[in-house]
Amino acid sequence: MARKYNFYAGPSTLPFEVLKELEKDLVDYQGSGLSLVETSHRSKEYDEVHFSVINGIKSLLDVPDDYEVLLLGGGATLQFSMIPQNLLGDKSSVDFVVSGTWAKKALADAKLYAEANVLWDGKDGAYTSLPSPADLKPNAESAYLHITSNETINGVQWKDFPESDIPVVADMSSDILSRPLPVDRFGLIYAGAQKNLAPAGVTMVIIRKDMINRAPEKLGAYLKYKTHADKDSLYNTPPVFPIWAMSKVLKWIEGKGGLEGIQELNSRKASLLYGVIDNTDGFYNCPVDKDVRSHMNVVFTLKNEELQDEFLKGASQRDMLGLKGHRSVGGCRASIYNAMPLEGVQALADYMKEFAKKNG
Amino acid sequence: MARKYNFYAGPSTLPFEVLKELEKDLVDYQGSGLSLVETSHRSKEYDEVHFSVINGIKSLLDVPDDYEVLLLGGGATLQFSMIPQNLLGDKSSVDFVVSGTWAKKALADAKLYAEANVLWDGKDGAYTSLPSPADLKPNAESAYLHITSNETINGVQWKDFPESDIPVVADMSSDILSRPLPVDRFGLIYAGAQKNLAPAGVTMVIIRKDMINRAPEKLGAYLKYKTHADKDSLYNTPPVFPIWAMSKVLKWIEGKGGLEGIQELNSRKASLLYGVIDNTDGFYNCPVDKDVRSHMNVVFTLKNEELQDEFLKGASQRDMLGLKGHRSVGGCRASIYNAMPLEGVQALADYMKEFAKKNG
Numbered sequence: 001m002a003r004k005y006n007f008y009a010g011p012s013t014l015p016f017e018v019l020k021e022l023e024k025d026l027v028d029y030q031g032s033g034l035s036l037v038e039t040s041h042r043s044k045e046y047d048e049v050h051f052s053v054i055n056g057i058k059s060l061l062d063v064p065d066d067y068e069v070l071l072l073g074g075g076a077t078l079q080f081s082m083i084p085q086n087l088l089g090d091k092s093s094v095d096f097v098v099s100g101t102w103a104k105k106a107l108a109d110a111k112l113y114a115e116a117n118v119l120w121d122g123k124d125g126a127y128t129s130l131p132s133p134a135d136l137k138p139n140a141e142s143a144y145l146h147i148t149s150n151e152t153i154n155g156v157q158w159k160d161f162p163e164s165d166i167p168v169v170a171d172m173s174s175d176i177l178s179r180p181l182p183v184d185r186f187g188l189i190y191a192g193a194q195k196n197l198a199p200a201g202v203t204m205v206i207i208r209k210d211m212i213n214r215a216p217e218k219l220g221a222y223l224k225y226k227t228h229a230d231k232d233s234l235y236n237t238p239p240v241f242p243i244w245a246m247s248k249v250l251k252w253i254e255g256k257g258g259l260e261g262i263q264e265l266n267s268r269k270a271s272l273l274y275g276v277i278d279n280t281d282g283f284y285n286c287p288v289d290k291d292v293r294s295h296m297n298v299v300f301t302l303k304n305e306e307l308q309d310e311f312l313k314g315a316s317q318r319d320m321l322g323l324k325g326h327r328s329v330g331g332c333r334a335s336i337y338n339a340m341p342l343e344g345v346q347a348l349a350d351y352m353k354e355f356a357k358k359n360g
Numbered sequence: 361m362a363r364k365y366n367f368y369a370g371p372s373t374l375p376f377e378v379l380k381e382l383e384k385d386l387v388d389y390q391g392s393g394l395s396l397v398e399t400s401h402r403s404k405e406y407d408e409v410h411f412s413v414i415n416g417i418k419s420l421l422d423v424p425d426d427y428e429v430l431l432l433g434g435g436a437t438l439q440f441s442m443i444p445q446n447l448l449g450d451k452s453s454v455d456f457v458v459s460g461t462w463a464k465k466a467l468a469d470a471k472l473y474a475e476a477n478v479l480w481d482g483k484d485g486a487y488t489s490l491p492s493p494a495d496l497k498p499n500a501e502s503a504y505l506h507i508t509s510n511e512t513i514n515g516v517q518w519k520d521f522p523e524s525d526i527p528v529v530a531d532m533s534s535d536i537l538s539r540p541l542p543v544d545r546f547g548l549i550y551a552g553a554q555k556n557l558a559p560a561g562v563t564m565v566i567i568r569k570d571m572i573n574r575a576p577e578k579l580g581a582y583l584k585y586k587t588h589a590d591k592d593s594l595y596n597t598p599p600v601f602p603i604w605a606m607s608k609v610l611k612w613i614e615g616k617g618g619l620e621g622i623q624e625l626n627s628r629k630a631s632l633l634y635g636v637i638d639n640t641d642g643f644y645n646c647p648v649d650k651d652v653r654s655h656m657n658v659v660f661t662l663k664n665e666e667l668q669d670e671f672l673k674g675a676s677q678r679d680m681l682g683l684k685g686h687r688s689v690g691g692c693r694a695s696i697y698n699a700m701p702l703e704g705v706q707a708l709a710d711y712m713k714e715f716a717k718k719n720g
Contacts, residue, residue: 020387037605238560
């Protein structure tokens with residue numbers, strides 16, 4: 001096969017080694033005579049995988065003992081409404097930083113259940129910047145402060161996080177496990193799997209234990225974090241395949257030197273691309289403030305917009321896929337999550353230089 | 361490999377052909393240079409799979425034009441609370457038939473959002489029978505009547521369905537696509553995938569279009585059927601792997617002669633086991649009323665309970681797994697969903713006869 005470089009924003013590339021391991025065991029799981037995806041979720045075989053994921057996340061992120069790791073379905077989109085329903089408690093308001101498309105989606109759902117104070121909105125700058133964490137003044141009466149650690153469409157990423165007297169809740173769908181994280185500064189962290197964790201279909205939630213019991217009585221069983229926490233995320237049948245894949249992704253990250261190793265690799269990859277963008281005499285432009293440029297989603301435009309189609313076509317001919325920017329903002333975007341190899345980014349950087357030289 | 365016969369209640373056996381096809385394409389999807397599970401859900405490749413599932417379900421079940429087919433996450437357990445939140449409208453009550461463990465779970469969640477009238481409860485008979493559909497008298501003022509078409513733990517299955525002036529809502533997680541279905545007699549049908557559809561992680565919902573708009577304004581985006589219906593279940597990233605697997609399962613069912621063919625096969629399989637149970641001089645016993653015995657989950661006990669462990673051990677030695685009854689009811693259970701081959705059921709029937717002869 002000719003494996004291509006997959007720069008899609010999500011679902012996104014998986015480590016090739018992980019795909020090969022899944023393939024090897026897909027029909028006959030470790031000689032058990034069954035596939036893991038058709039094995040009872042109460043079986044010894046699945047149990048081992050399930051807890052290796054929960055414990056693997058705890059280990060990689062150094063999750064403190066007063067937090068639970070949950071594995072849920074429904075995507076981060078379901079979390080947008082589960083979070084206010086579970087965490088509002090006796091409060092009536094929540095605080096938000098609106099950093100881009102995904103923060104707006106989280107805000108829209110929160111507004112259905114609570115009064116929402118927008119502490120900062122990047123609208124005037126077309127979502128190309130972020131506030132300084134120290135400048136944020138959360139309301140003491142709010143149930144939590146919600147942030148989005150990385151915006152896939154706008155290409156901004158928090159480099160440091162707010163210190164806050166009220167719990168910080170973060171959507172980390174697009175940069176979870178891309179760097180070490182001070183988990184103890186958050187009340188709740190959530191992440192859909194399909195960027196850095198696994199194929200789509202499972203969502204990881206890390207929640208501080210004292211926040212689990214804030215939910216009202218009248219909330220459906222699946223919608224309550226307590227339901228899942230009490231049963232180690234085995235209250236109902238979990239999404240077996242993505243959890244199995246995640247168990248392999250976590251081991252792959254360990255093999256890369258854990259989150260320090262991955263962060264170093266991600267920095268090198270991001271520097272390669274931003275280096276080309278900033279050093280081709282304005283042929284390319286990244287609109288994002290330099291100090292909050294995402295290491296996961298590198299957004300850029302071509303000064304001569306008429307060349308964009310040719311640029312994308314040439315990339316595709318060189319087996320580099322998914323470089324078109326999101327339809328809502330246009331331009332180009334290279335999503336370079338954990339599993340994108342350095343070679344793929346190098347190939348893109350080389351092509352970008354070559355294309356600029358030829359057309360500049 | 362020595363493939364085993366998998367009688368687990370769920371996740372449960374998949375057609376071997378489907379597993380082999382998934383294996384073949386897992387690393388490189390049809391020569392695209394990517395796995396489908398790492399391909400954008402906006403790609404042409406995924407789009408084809410996605411709509412082949414929606415259209416395949418419509419075709420197999422002969423779904424009328426005034427219904428939508430949705431593919432969601434979170435399992436049937438999430439549906440337990442989505443249903444009352446979406447369908448209550450201006451009503452305040454719902455009607456329930458309590459046929460076993462799963463109906464009780466659906467009822468518990470409905471009670472959080474509505475007044476629930478229990479029209480019939482199988483408790484006194486230990487959930488071994490069902491009401492006659494004609495005897496049910498739904499309340500005209502209730503938003504819907506909820507039934508559970510097959511109870512995996514108790515082994516009862518509706519053979520005909522209520523005709524009702526209020527919409528009938530049915531949890532068909534454990535017998536969907538096992539037989540032809542009069543879809544037009546239902547307002548909403550839902551089914552977790554992990555018995556007859558696909559590996560765990562996706563839930564199918566068939567909803568009559570006029571019921572989609574009953575939801576209140578203040579309901580989170582993911583929790584509203586309308587959100588998913590408006591975007592063909594692509595509002596957020598769908599669980600790609602189980603949907604891909606489902607596309608293959610649907611084709612496999614077509615190859616078996618569609619739902620008529622599958623029903624015929626399922627009848628033969630069920631008759632084999634109930635035949636042994638009823639014709640071994642009371643060595644085995646099925647507590648379920650003969651006219652509502654499930655063709656999916658055959659529950660039975662051994663007259664001499666002390667022999668049960670030996671029976672299960674012998675089955676396991678013969679590569680027949682998952683025959684222990686649910687911990688809440690004990691006894692034995694053979695789950696013989698669509699994908700359990702006739703040969704597997706024949707092997708079990710033969711073993712049951714042999715065991716009875718030896719120990720009777």
